[in-house]
Amino acid sequence: MATAAETKPAGITTTRRVPDRFRTVTALVAAAAPIVLIVIVLVLLQGSELSIRKFGLGFLVSRSWNPPIESFGALPAIFGTVASAFISIAIALPVGVAVAVILAEPSHPSLRGVVGTGIELLAAIPSVVYGIWTLYVLSPWSYEHLEVPISNRAGFIGWLSDPATRSLFNASLVLAVMILPTLTAISRDVIRAVPRGLKENSFALGATWWETTWHVILPAARAGIFGATILALGRALGETIAVTMAIGNRYWIPPSVFQPAYTLASVIANEFTEASGALHQSALVELGLVLILVTLVVNLVALLLVRSVSRETRITA
């Protein structure tokens, strides 16, 4: 008995596969992220049950928001959210791609370091600090130097008339600043992932720097830049505090971009703690549900786009 155990060296017995308990434990802990995500959606769905039952799909197209008579519709908030996000993309995209092109250039490494750090710090500044800065600095400046001159010259176009200090346009301006880091960081990585050979071939054929950038590099990185844009769009749709402090919080579909508006996130931030009844609260939760479902879809599309690009480049490089 004892001899049998001694003749068998330790370790041989473990050739049979032991269950990897560490793997099981970490796999379970890692489940926290997917579980939280699913539970958030389910809890918001449950919270908006009252409102969904009362208004059905009409909630999404109704323009009314009247707590005393318990009439709620999301259209103005959806409009404000989508409009502010798209205007901010229109402002940030050219700047973001230009910065990404410069950052991806191999020349002037010290300059790139400074610019890269600056853009990352831009992402680190808290939303509420952008909010107070917009409220007291950016909005008054933009009203005087952008909104009023533009509407004086082009005010005959309806949606460029009637400037106001707190407006859809000013909210979009601060959003553009806030999404710039997302846009730049991912675009830079995608542009860097473009195979060197493409660029070198283009230079070898006698193309200038701009011709190479515009006709070779940017087309090759197009899908990734598109993904970065959609990811930035998702960030813009969900931004709350800075927008709440800039957009003027008026529940209507504004006739002009220079007029106040409202977003899904801002309505929730302003009204949730003072909701006048169960239905009002439920309608606010439904706004949150609409917001999270839209950002989920937008983020998924963006992530799949960015990932497919980086996988492709890994194969071709």
Place this chain on the structure above:
Amino acid sequence: MNRTSRRRATSRAWLILMYLLTALALIPLGLVLWFTAAKGFQPASHLEFYVNVFRPVGVPGAGVKHAIVGTMMLVGMASLMAIPIGILGGIFLAEYGQTRWAGWVRLASDVLVGTPSIAVGLFIYAVLVAPLHHFSGLSGSVALAVLMLPIVVRTTEGSVALIPNGLRESGLALGLPRWRVSLQLILPAAAPGVITGALLAVARASGETAPLLFTAFGNQILQLNPNSQIQALPLTVYQYALTPYKSLQDQAWGAALVLVVMVLGINLISRWVLRRQIALAGQM
């Protein structure tokens, strides 16, 4: 002017335009920092600002101690929840990352990073505030933990995956079990990157306002009990900035300055830690 030199000139013009746009992108950073420093310096330069709490408008000597302590409590409690879970999740992704389950975890984390923070606030309100019938710092810190978790997971994965396989194999060859290889060999080697990720998550949580609106809610006095309403710096900036009183607006700028110094400070420290990691990796 011949065709070649015209093409060169066009190229040069576009290059200059792109540099100008890059400069334009950095202007907001400079302006935000400048105005926060300029308007916040006066209120934030008094000692009273750090040792006193809220005082009604007109009463001198008001401070934001309750908000500073509150932010530290909220972020501290959130870190205790999010960082251990996030590190273990990140180790799972790095060590067993090829499985289908790992793919789902990765996707969920990336989506969670982009989830609107106000929706997380609503979620925590429904599960922790409404059933207990009161706002609490604890619920606020859970909301912050949800926002920190995916950042810690993904940065831990990134830095653990960078550790050369040789270290892992030597540990296994010596007969160490997988958990000891991961936790006692790989994790210390990846520590600077993991710490960087945790610090970035702390910085993000410190600046969040929206998830605290219906959870921690805010308070006018210093409150050390995590089960009661707790003030936070971002809440102070938000609430005071929207009042019509000049003295409260000034305090809002002061609180914003304290917040920016804190958040950018944590950010710069994390950068320094990361540079050490890169320097160490160079020696390996």
